[in-house]
Amino acid sequence: MSVNLTIGKAINAGLRRAMESDPKVLVMGxxxxxxxxxxxxxxxxxxxxGADRVIDTPLAESGIVGTxxxxxxxxxxxxxxxxxxxxxxxxxxxxxxxxxxxxxxxAGALSVPVVLRIPYGGGIGAVEHHSESPxxxxxxxxxxxxxxxxxxxxxxWMIQQAITSPDPVVFFxxxxxxxxxxxxxxxxxxxxxxxxxxxxxxxxxxDLTLLAYGPMVKTALQAAEAExxxxxxxxxxxxxxxxDYATVExxxxxxxxxxIAHEAPVTGGIGGEVAARITESCFYHLExxxxxVGAFDTPYPQSRLEEHYLPDLDRILDGVDRAFTY
Amino acid sequence: xxNNTAHGEPELVQLLTPDGELRDHPDYxxxxxxxxxxxxxxxxxxVRRVDTxxxxxxxxxxxxxxxxxxxxxxxxxxxxxxxxxxxxxxxSYREHGVAxxxxxxxxxxxxxxxxxxxxxxxxxxxxxxxxxIVIGSQTLHATGYAxxxxxxxxxxxxGSAVVAYFGDxxxxxxxxxxxxxxxxxxxxxxxxxxxxxxxAISEPPDRQMRVPLYRRAAGFGFPGVRxxxxxxxxxxxxxxxxxQQAREGxxxxxxxxxxxxxxxxxxxxxPTRYRVPAELEEWKAKDPILRLRAHMQAQGIxxxxxxxxxxSEADRLGEQLRAECRSLPDPAPLDIFHEVYAEPNxxxxxxxxxxxxxxxxxxxxxxxxxx
Ligand SMILES: Cc1ncc(C[n+]2csc(CCOP(=O)(O)OP(=O)(O)O)c2C)c(N)n1
Ligand SMILES: [Mg+2]
Numbered sequence: 066m067s068v069n070l071t072i073g074k075a076i077n078a079g080l081r082r083a084m085e086s087d088p089k090v091l092v093m094g095x096x097x098x099x100x101x102x103x104x105x106x107x108x109x110x111x112x113x114x115g116a117d118r119v120i121d122t123p124l125a126e127s128g129i130v131g132t133x134x135x136x137x138x139x140x141x142x143x144x145x146x147x148x149x150x151x152x153x154x155x156x157x158x159x160x161x162x163x164x165x166x167x168x169x170x171x172a173g174a175l176s177v178p179v180v181l182r183i184p185y186g187g188g189i190g191a192v193e194h195h196s197e198s199p200x201x202x203x204x205x206x207x208x209x210x211x212x213x214x215x216x217x218x219x220x221x222w223m224i225q226q227a228i229t230s231p232d233p234v235v236f237f238x239x240x241x242x243x244x245x246x247x248x249x250x251x252x253x254x255x256x257x258x259x260x261x262x263x264x265x266x267x268x269x270x271x272d273l274t275l276l277a278y279g280p281m282v283k284t285a286l287q288a289a290e291a292e293x294x295x296x297x298x299x300x301x302x303x304x305x306x307x308x309d310y311a312t313v314e315x316x317x318x319x320x321x322x323x324x325i326a327h328e329a330p331v332t333g334g335i336g337g338e339v340a341a342r343i344t345e346s347c348f349y350h351l352e353x354x355x356x357x358v359g360a361f362d363t364p365y366p367q368s369r370l371e372e373h374y375l376p377d378l379d380r381i382l383d384g385v386d387r388a389f390t391y
Numbered sequence: 392x393x394n395n396t397a398h399g400e401p402e403l404v405q406l407l408t409p410d411g412e413l414r415d416h417p418d419y420x421x422x423x424x425x426x427x428x429x430x431x432x433x434x435x436x437x438v439r440r441v442d443t444x445x446x447x448x449x450x451x452x453x454x455x456x457x458x459x460x461x462x463x464x465x466x467x468x469x470x471x472x473x474x475x476x477x478x479x480x481x482x483s484y485r486e487h488g489v490a491x492x493x494x495x496x497x498x499x500x501x502x503x504x505x506x507x508x509x510x511x512x513x514x515x516x517x518x519x520x521x522x523x524i525v526i527g528s529q530t531l532h533a534t535g536y537a538x539x540x541x542x543x544x545x546x547x548x549x550g551s552a553v554v555a556y557f558g559d560x561x562x563x564x565x566x567x568x569x570x571x572x573x574x575x576x577x578x579x580x581x582x583x584x585x586x587x588x589x590x591a592i593s594e595p596p597d598r599q600m601r602v603p604l605y606r607r608a609a610g611f612g613f614p615g616v617r618x619x620x621x622x623x624x625x626x627x628x629x630x631x632x633x634x635q636q637a638r639e640g641x642x643x644x645x646x647x648x649x650x651x652x653x654x655x656x657x658x659x660x661x662p663t664r665y666r667v668p669a670e671l672e673e674w675k676a677k678d679p680i681l682r683l684r685a686h687m688q689a690q691g692i693x694x695x696x697x698x699x700x701x702x703s704e705a706d707r708l709g710e711q712l713r714a715e716c717r718s719l720p721d722p723a724p725l726d727i728f729h730e731v732y733a734e735p736n737x738x739x740x741x742x743x744x745x746x747x748x749x750x751x752x753x754x755x756x757x758x759x760x761x762x
Binding site: 095096098099100101103121122123124125127128151152154155190191192193194332361362363364366367368369370371373374379380383 | 455456484503504505506507508509524525526527560561563564565566591592593594598599659660664665721722724726727728731738739742746749752753
């Protein structure tokens with residue numbers, strides 16, 4: 066059945082399907098129960114699956130991730146909602162030092178298939194700590210898989226793939242795009258879905274590869290449409306750790322130019338890492354240096370400044386122009 | 392009369408009943424002048440008006456968000472009026488009554504919720520630290536600040552102490568428990584003031600605790616007390632005593648102010664999804680302002696003139712806030728780069744210069760007719 070779903074509703078539908086097919090799947094977090102989460106991503110799950118499987122946790126992120134690890138050690142598959150990007154940080158020890166390292170510590174004996182769902186990114190006019198893009202910290206931590214989605218179809222399938230993954234997955238949700246809609250075939254076989262680790266060519270082009278992920282994919286597509294003189298290919302990275310370099314390299318070898326756009330600050334970001342790798346693997350195909358477009362090395366500003374802070378269509382096109390000055 | 396509630400809990404410390412009757416409490420005697428009572432009433436009414444105006448301004452799109460203090464005025468005003476200028480308060484994000492009592496102009500709060508600042512006032516000037524949004528964090532800051540006061544030898548009868556505000560939800564954070572431990576082992580002059588407003592967004596206290604919060608203090612080794620958080624006099628008397636004990640070297644104390652969040656969690660929230668209207672009705676009968684007014688009228692502490700004057704003062708305040716809010720200046724784009732570091736920073740300087748050039752390119756392009 067094909068249904069028109071927002072990204073938020075698609076994740077909800079994916080969670081529901083995962084809970085139906087595996088009784089070990091649990092949903093836990095602050096306000097995920099009766100309220101259905103502050104973005105309503107867990108709407109109705111509490112009613113339909115009960116408080117044992119949809120757990121309104123105490124207000125403590127370290128506790129959420131730490132007990133999820135324990136539940137996973139006991140055979141459960143907890144899907145934890147961290148209410149906002151900026152509220153993840155109390156859980157750093159449990160995530161970076163425990164969750165990520167359990168497999169190695171146990172010489173492979175232990176699996177901790179925990180999913181951390183984190184609404185991230187800016188553009189919603191919020192107060193401090195509600196607009197951050199912390200994905201690079203996670204991608205920098207071995208043992209975690211890090212993914213993000215840009216449309217409802219991927220949202221529906223990738224949340225299910227994240228839940229069945231034997232490794233911990235950090236699932237970043239583009240909060241300002243929660244209400245973007247797409248047709249999703251919710252009855253299709255899981256085998257028909259693209260692999261969670263793969264990048265996706267979101268728009269074909271021949272003169273430049275524009276790489277984006279999460280909330281910036283939409284902006285990148287708009288920029289590509291607005292650019293009338295050159296043919297821009299847009300790649301939606303989807304998986305930030307590991308990166309699907311094969312797809313990116315194939316695209317860059319065809320176009321000869323790469324611009325990477327993300328909301329996170331450029332320094333130490335995903336863009337820098339991809340740029341370095343692509344420069345090495347595609348050096349003789351590149352017509353220009355890889356250009357990064359991202360946020361500044363400043364705290365996410367008060368909301369009245371965020372339109373200047375967030376890379377937008379113009380900033381991306383400025384990056385595209387720069388790539389053609391070489 | 393039994394000293395225990397139906398749940399077997401000791402009654403809350405209450406000096407003023409919901410009907411406005413004064414009650415003595417052996418542990419918390421309160422000496423207060425009629426002038427002070429009138430002042431408390433004025434505070435309560437004015438902060439409620441600040442709150443009402445702010446909610447309306449949010450609805451009109453002038454604020455991005457507002458976290459309403461409706462129902463919690465007495466807990467905040469009573470406790471904050473118990474402070475001395477040299478004391479330091481560490482708020483969470485709903486402490487508009489505390490900010491009011493510490494002298495922070497409401498427009499500073501509006502600036503934060505409008506998105507022109509992240510706070511911005513000078514904590515030293517007001518004895519009020521900045522609002523802290525990441526739940527529980529400020530309890531540790533308060534404790535550390537109190538340890539500093541100790542080390543400065545600034546305690547004693549005329550010295551300083553610290554109060555940390557937090558919520559029932561915040562009591563679950565590791566930081567809060569760590570703050571209790573640090574305060575206890577250091578005997579730090581800090582009072583932990585929890586407004587148990589019965590909700591942490593959609594979660595009731597039974598998702599955070601199995602024993603009443605105030606009882607937790609005993610396990611950490613300091614006293615805890617539950618007060619009627621809608622009773623401004625109890626809040627004043629108990630906080631005053633706790634702060635004095637802290638100043639005089641008797642260490643921390645936990646005050647649980649039993650109150651109610653009458654409004655939504657914030658203007659983004661829809662409480663009809665998780666709570667029943669009857670609960671609100673029950674708490675309306677315990678309104679903090681009505682009971683003080685009933686007391687003042689019964690005791691002849693103030694007449695109609697006074698109440699009318701406070702009402703028109705509130706009207707004037709509301710008008711002023713609407714004007715101030717709309718005229719708050721937006722920050723300039725290059726302000727993004729301000730206040731990241733104390734010292735010049737090459738990386739920031741480079742990015743600022745690049746961004747300035749980028750912005751200028753639009754002005755040039757504009758002159759030529761655009762891209
Ligand atoms: C570390 C952290 N996690 C989650 C949040 C999101 N959040 C904001 S307020 C709130 C509930 C707080 O409840 P409580 O401590 O009772 O304070 P109240 O809002 O009732 O004043 C939550 C979960 C946050 N601000 N910080
Ligand atoms: Mg609360």
